[in-house]
Amino acid sequence: MDLQSADVQTSWDTILRPQRAWWDLRLRDLWSYRDLIWLMVWRDFVAVYKQTVLGPIWHLIQPILTTIVFTVIFGTIAKLSTDDLPPFLFYMAGNTVWFYFSTCLVSTSKTFTANAGIFGKVYFPRLSVPVSIVISNLIAFAIRLGVFLAFLLYYLLAGAKINPNLWLLALPALILIMALLGLGMGIIVSSLTTKYRDLQHLVTFGMQLFMYATPVIYPLSSVPEKWQWLMLANPITPIVEVFRLGFLGTSSIDPLYLLYSTGFTAAMLLTGILIFNHVENTFMDTV
Amino acid sequence: MAAPVILIENLSKSYRLGVIGTGTFCGDFKRWVARKRGKPDPYSKVGVLDHENRTGDTLWALKDINCSIQQGDAVGIIGRNGAGKSTLLKILSRVTAPTSGAVKIKGRIASLLEVGTGFHPELTGRENVFLNGAIMGMRRAEIERKFDEIVDFSGVEKFIDTPVKRYSSGMYVRLAFAVAAHLEPEILIVDEVLAVGDAEFQKKCLGKMGEVTEGGRTVLFVSHNMAAIENLCTNAILIDNGRIIMQDNTAKTMQYYLETVLPSVIDDIPLSERKDRSGNGSIRLTGFHIEDACGNKLIAAHSGMDIVLVFSYQSHAPEPLKDVDIGFSIQGKETLSVLYSSYVGQTFKTLPPEGEFRCLVSRLPLSMGHYQVGARVTVCGQESDWPRNAVGYLDIEAGDFYGTGKKGFGASAPLLLMGEWTIKDYTS
Numbered sequence: 245m246d247l248q249s250a251d252v253q254t255s256w257d258t259i260l261r262p263q264r265a266w267w268d269l270r271l272r273d274l275w276s277y278r279d280l281i282w283l284m285v286w287r288d289f290v291a292v293y294k295q296t297v298l299g300p301i302w303h304l305i306q307p308i309l310t311t312i313v314f315t316v317i318f319g320t321i322a323k324l325s326t327d328d329l330p331p332f333l334f335y336m337a338g339n340t341v342w343f344y345f346s347t348c349l350v351s352t353s354k355t356f357t358a359n360a361g362i363f364g365k366v367y368f369p370r371l372s373v374p375v376s377i378v379i380s381n382l383i384a385f386a387i388r389l390g391v392f393l394a395f396l397l398y399y400l401l402a403g404a405k406i407n408p409n410l411w412l413l414a415l416p417a418l419i420l421i422m423a424l425l426g427l428g429m430g431i432i433v434s435s436l437t438t439k440y441r442d443l444q445h446l447v448t449f450g451m452q453l454f455m456y457a458t459p460v461i462y463p464l465s466s467v468p469e470k471w472q473w474l475m476l477a478n479p480i481t482p483i484v485e486v487f488r489l490g491f492l493g494t495s496s497i498d499p500l501y502l503l504y505s506t507g508f509t510a511a512m513l514l515t516g517i518l519i520f521n522h523v524e525n526t527f528m529d530t531v
Numbered sequence: 532m533a534a535p536v537i538l539i540e541n542l543s544k545s546y547r548l549g550v551i552g553t554g555t556f557c558g559d560f561k562r563w564v565a566r567k568r569g570k571p572d573p574y575s576k577v578g579v580l581d582h583e584n585r586t587g588d589t590l591w592a593l594k595d596i597n598c599s600i601q602q603g604d605a606v607g608i609i610g611r612n613g614a615g616k617s618t619l620l621k622i623l624s625r626v627t628a629p630t631s632g633a634v635k636i637k638g639r640i641a642s643l644l645e646v647g648t649g650f651h652p653e654l655t656g657r658e659n660v661f662l663n664g665a666i667m668g669m670r671r672a673e674i675e676r677k678f679d680e681i682v683d684f685s686g687v688e689k690f691i692d693t694p695v696k697r698y699s700s701g702m703y704v705r706l707a708f709a710v711a712a713h714l715e716p717e718i719l720i721v722d723e724v725l726a727v728g729d730a731e732f733q734k735k736c737l738g739k740m741g742e743v744t745e746g747g748r749t750v751l752f753v754s755h756n757m758a759a760i761e762n763l764c765t766n767a768i769l770i771d772n773g774r775i776i777m778q779d780n781t782a783k784t785m786q787y788y789l790e791t792v793l794p795s796v797i798d799d800i801p802l803s804e805r806k807d808r809s810g811n812g813s814i815r816l817t818g819f820h821i822e823d824a825c826g827n828k829l830i831a832a833h834s835g836m837d838i839v840l841v842f843s844y845q846s847h848a849p850e851p852l853k854d855v856d857i858g859f860s861i862q863g864k865e866t867l868s869v870l871y872s873s874y875v876g877q878t879f880k881t882l883p884p885e886g887e888f889r890c891l892v893s894r895l896p897l898s899m900g901h902y903q904v905g906a907r908v909t910v911c912g913q914e915s916d917w918p919r920n921a922v923g924y925l926d927i928e929a930g931d932f933y934g935t936g937k938k939g940f941g942a943s944a945p946l947l948l949m950g951e952w953t954i955k956d957y958t959s
Contacts, residue, residue: 280665367625
């Protein structure tokens with residue numbers, strides 16, 4: 245009997261306390277809810293594509309239209325350099341990559357505000373929401389990538405001056421870095437939006453500016469030498485450039501800068517998770 | 532002696548008021564400017580729900596709670612509005628963290644705080660069962676295994692492949708409850724959800740919850756439906772002002788609540804000064820009493836007599852108020868009746884700044900007992916004043932409702948109906 249009660253005393257499954265240690269990332273908790281993450285990904289997919297017939301088609305039309313606009317404005321009118329690549333492919337490559345990163349960041353930045361209702365009712369690892377968002381955005385990215393590849397093939401067959409090469413193999417790494425960086429920055433913003441709602445507007449606006457600070461509509465090579473370091477300080481720059489290097493074969497970047505992007509991403513992600521975990525504790529008291 | 536599954540040690544939860552921030556950069560900046568210039572805070576709210584349990588800027592929703600809950604218990608949590616019940620449940624279900632103290636829990640907790648938590652309207656019932664189950668911590672395989680049982684219990688088989696946006700609220704609750712009930716959590720937290728389903732389903736839920744406790748699992752149940760708590764719970768915890776006042780068997784605790792705690796709120800502070808209210812304050816209820824048909828003030832009434840319920844009010848609105856609708860409720864262990872003036876086609880087009888709302892109830896159809904009266908006023912459809920706890924009491928003594936001198940069935944059947952009995956002869 246004694247043994248039994250001693251056992252009882254020590255076998256608590258959960259102990260709720262005001263603060264957890266800051267290094268307690270609760271990633272194990274997140275892992276045990278992996279089925280939830282998949283179900284949320286699947287929910288996003290089903291819900292979006294059930295609502296509108298145009299759902300997937302939208303992802304076909306949008307990149308094409310955006311690329312046409314870019315080609316006309318920046319290529320034909322402003323006559324920006326495209327490293328001698330076909331402008332259409334050049335812009336579409338940049339746009340495809342940028343789209344994934346920015347949607348990851350913007351949609352994860354709404355985690356707390358968009359889910360206040362459900363977060364107020366039931367516990368599950370809050371991190372599963374932004375993680376699932378990043379994964380479900382892959383679906384839209386895949387469609388856009390497909391559109392890009394179709395045009396790439398067309399240009400190849402038409403004999404355009406492009407040469408896809410082995411850097412193509414870096415694609416999974418590029419996607420992973422973008423996903424994690426978008427996630428890290430997004431959850432930092434979402435943690436801050438619990439205190440400052442208008443930060444949300446800043447994000448949408450800031451992402452537009454951010455795009456112009458990234459070689460999406462111009463190649464890195466067209467940036468004056470003395471400003472290149474500034475461009476390279478942007479962790480997305482190597483991703484966009486290596487993507488173009490792999491698919492189109494031309495870029496002035498040293499792919500080693502990807503290591504910088506990776507380090508930056510790791511730092512952002514860690515910071516993000518720490519802040520996020522801190523906020524999730526008492527977030528419900530401030531909405 | 533059963534082992535404790537929940538152990539609460541010195542648990543406190545405070546909310547800081549006024550320092551939370553306005554929620555925007557702009558707002559915080561404006562506030563800062565106003566403070567610098569010695570102006571009042573442009574964001575401070577006037578006349579919103581206040582609370583008696585605050586010291587300075589800090590509101591203690593829970594203060595030094597200690598208790599343990601044994602395995603297999605069904606525990607009801609009772610207390611007035613704003614007493615801290617919901618805060619306690621929120622901490623237990625890990626929605627928010629405590630300010631100090633600790634809660635130790637053994638086993639999986641599932642909370643059913645509100646209907647259809649996490650239901651996505653576009654998805655079908657089937658899809659939502661999976662999603663909802665996962666949100667509550669079930670593995671996919673586990674849900675698959677129990678799927679048929681869940682659907683069976685919910686009674687919505689026919690619509691399981693229909694998007695839940697087409698469901699009635701009743702179907703919604705059933706499905707949600709079915710998922711939670713089959714979670715087989717060691718501890719189930721239920722907060723007032725059952726109020727939505729129909730009577731038959733409520734019974735089924737109570738039965739299921741009873742089954743859950745018999746299976747050695749623990750249920751925490753918060754409800755204003757005293758009858759449901761009495762049916763389901765063996766023990767009850769009474770919370771008032773953020774403290775546990777009593778933890779004992781249900782009957783004793785409930786009796787103490789109804790006879791001691793609840794009246795003390797109503798009797799100690801005049802209605803006009805009470806803070807447990809919401810609404811924009813254009814009208815404020817200031818008192819309640821009952822009168823007989825001739826206008827004599829009564830302490831108690833008896834069944835079958837004509838009484839007038841009198842709600843006095845004051846209005847500080849600068850302009851005369853239009854379209855005023857007042858309603859009152861009568862509550863025993865559960866709500867017995869709600870009557871708004873608009874139900875009988877009356878709204879008050881104009882209103883003097885001070886006066887009484889008077890409602891004549893002929894032949895009072897209540898049996899002897901002690902009832903609480905609640906009241907709420909709206910102006911043009913906007914809530915003006917709603918004291919969250921009762922505004923007063925209705926003490927009913929046995930009376931000649933039927934006009935036959937018979938007293939009738941007694942207090943256990945609170946509603947009195949008048950009827951005429953006849954016989955139809957099948958043989959002729």
